[in-house]
């Protein structure tokens with residue numbers, strides 16, 4: 001008797017379209033490998049880039065301010081994880097502050113991790129840089145008090161999966177600080193969607209309403225945002241685990 005179950009190659013079978021699933025996976029793989037090879041090439045000159053002044057510097061400042069705000073209510077030694085850490089500049093700022101903290105940087109680009117380790121003399125005691133994918137964080141649940149991510153989120157093909165991972169590794173009461181381009185006004189749209197979108201391709205600067213939804217779905221609370229701007233408008237989103 002002929003089976004009524006759909007055959008594995010039956011494209012008319014109900015359920016997700018196989019072609020669209022395959023192209024979704026291929027697209028995600030392309031996002032990631034393009035980002036990795038671009039940042040591997042950029043790692044050696046990254047800190048001398050003009051973008052450090054206009055975009056990355058203000059993002060570090062915003063993250064440090066948010067950590068300071070969180071610390072007023074949590075004046076304890078803390079463990080921080082910086083996702084998409086690049087050359088480890090935020091780690092340097094935290095380690096040079098008077099906060100009793102450890103910092104782990106994670107980046108998809110091995111060359112960025114090497115640069116972050118070299119710059120910070122990471123010894124594995126107070127700091128380390130680990131090559132890895134933000135979608136699959138190689139840490140146990142509730143391992144960190146502070147999770148940060150600056151100028152990297154738009155490279156992630158599955159942004160909801162990443163926010164869930166960020167939430168998973170946070171301890172109760174810990175804080176997530178996410179900084180990326182603010183694209184909800186005309187300047188932000190022109191800069192991030194039109195110009196940077198054309199240069200980098202395969203990226204997604206989410207509007208704040210979308211980021212708020214990602215945080216909420218991941219179970220974060222007290223979600224708020226702050227907009228800052230020098231030349232490029234930035235949005236800092238904060239949530240508590």
Ligand SMILES: C[S@@+](CC[C@H](N)C(=O)[O-])C[C@H]1O[C@@H](n2cnc3c(N)ncnc32)[C@H](O)[C@@H]1O
Nearest residue numbers: 039084085086107108109133134150151152155
């Ligand atoms: C523009 S740089 C930002 C670096 C640093 N946070 C800063 O603000 O200077 C973006 C970084 O995200 C990293 N990245 C891209 N996709 C990633 C992924 N899936 N997982 C982890 N890091 C990723 C890149 O390798 C790159 O170092």
